[in-house]
Amino acid sequence: MRMVMISNGQGEDRGETFAERAEEYYRKRPQLLALLQDLYNGYITLLDRCQQTKRRLNPRDQQDEGSETESTLSYQPPPAQENIVDDLVAELVIKNVENEFLANQLGDMDQQRNDCLRKIELLKMLLELLESERVMLLNDNVRLGHKVSAVLEEKNVVASEAMFMKRKAAELARCLLRMRDDYRTCILRQKIEDLQEQIFFLEKRNKEYHEQLKRSEMKVMKKSNSCCFQRRSKKTGFKLWERVKNADLFMCGVHHNGSS
Template identity: 45%
Template structure:
C-alpha cells in the first residue's frame, strides 16, 4: 500500500530536517490527532460496551428453554434493543461517511493549495533570476540570501505537508477500522434480523396451523350441534312413544281388571247355579221324606184304608209346604238379585287407575 511508504518517507524527512518550526508543527498536528482519536476511542468504547451486552445476551440465549414459546418471548423482548442498535449503527455509518467525504474534500483542497504555493514559488524564482540578470553587480549577494530563504521556506512547507499527510493517513486508518467494525456489527445485526425473519415465518406458519385447527374445531362443533339437535328430536319422539306405551299399559291394565271381574262373575254364577241345584235336590229329598211320612200315617194297619181326616191333613201339609217352598224360592230370588246388584255396584279395585306407566 502507498500509505505506509508515505509514512516512512515523511518520518525520514522530518528526522533529517533540522528546523524547529517543523517539529512544532508536527507536535500540533499530533495533538489534534490525539484529540480526534480520543473522541473516536470514546465512541469505540461505547459501541464495544453495547456489543458486549449483546454478546452476554447471546450467551444467555443458550440458557433459554427449548420450548418454542419461551424462545419467541425471549426474541420478542430482545427485538427493541436490536432495533435501537441498528438505528445507532446506521447513524454512526452515515456520520462516518459524511466525515470521510469531508476529509476527502479537505484533502483535495489542501493539495490544490500546495500546488498553488509551489507555482507561486516558481514564479518568484523566475522573477529573482530575471532580476539577477538585470542587475549584475549586486546579483551574487542577493542571490545567496534569496536562495537560502526560498530553500528554507520550501522545506518547511514540505515537512508540514508530509506531517499532514501522516495525520490524514492515521485518521484514514482509524476510519477504516471503524468502518470494518461497523460492517461486522451490521453483519451480525443482519444475521439476527434474518433469524428474526425466520422466527416470524415459523410463527406465521404456526398461526396458519392454529387457524386451520380452529376452523376444523368449528366444523366439528357444528356437526356436534346438529347431532345434538337430532338426539333432541329423537328424545322427543321416544317420549311420545313412551306416553303411547303408558296409555297402552293403562288400557291393558283396565282390560285385565275387566277380565278378572268377568272371571269372578262367572265363578260366582257357577257357585249360584251349584247352590240352586243342591237346594233343589234337598227340596226333592225333603218332599219325598214328607210324602213317605204322610203315606205311612194315612195307611191303616193293612196299609190300604185311608181316612178322610188323614187325606185332608195330607192336603194341608202339601199346601203349607208348597207355600213355604214358593216363599223360599221367592226369597232366594230376591236375595240373589240383591246380592248381584251389590256385586255390580261394588268397586273391586279401590286403588283406581294408575297414571304412572312404570
C-alpha cells in the same frame, strides 16, 4: 516490518465501540511515535546512501563531496526545520487517525448494514413462520368447525332419540296401566266365575229342595181323601214352597256374603 506488525496488531485488536478504539489508540500511541522516528531515521540513512552513490558515480567531485559530507555530518538542522518535521509528523498522524476513524466508521456502517440485513432476514423468516401458523390456525378453525357441525348433528340425533325414548316410555306406562287394568279385570272375572259357580250350586240345591217338596206334596196328596183337604194341602204346600224358597234365598245371600 515493524509498521506491518503494528498494523496487523491494530487490525486484530480493534475495538467494537468508540471508547475501546480511543483507548486502543492512546495505548499504541508510543508505538506509533517510535515508528515515525524509525521512518525518519531510515529516511536519513537513505539520503546518506544516495549521496554516497552520487560521489562514486562522479569521482571528480570527491573533494567537494567530502566537504559536503563533512558539512552534512557536522550539519545540525535548525530548530525551525525540526518544528516543521514535527508538524508534518503530527499532521500525518492526525491524517492516519482520521483515516482510521473513517475506516472504523465505514466498518461500523457495514456492520450495521449487515445487522440490518440479518434482521430483515430474521423478520422475513418470522413472517413466513407467522404465515404458516396462520394457515395452520385457519385449518384448525375449519377442522373445529366441522367437528362442531358433527357435534350439533349428534346432538340433534340424541335429542330425537330422547324424544323417541320418551314416547316409548309413555307407551310402556300406558301398557303397564293396561296390564294392571287387565289384571284387575282378570281378578274380577275370576271372582265373577266363582260367584257364578256358587249361584249354580245354590240353584242346584234349590232344585233338589224343590224336588223333595214335590215328592212330599205327592205323598200328602195321595194320603188325603177329600178335595178341601187337598186344596188346603195345596195351599199349605204352596206356602211351604214359598217359605222354602225364601229360606233358600236367605241362605244364598248368606253364602254369597261369606264367600265374598
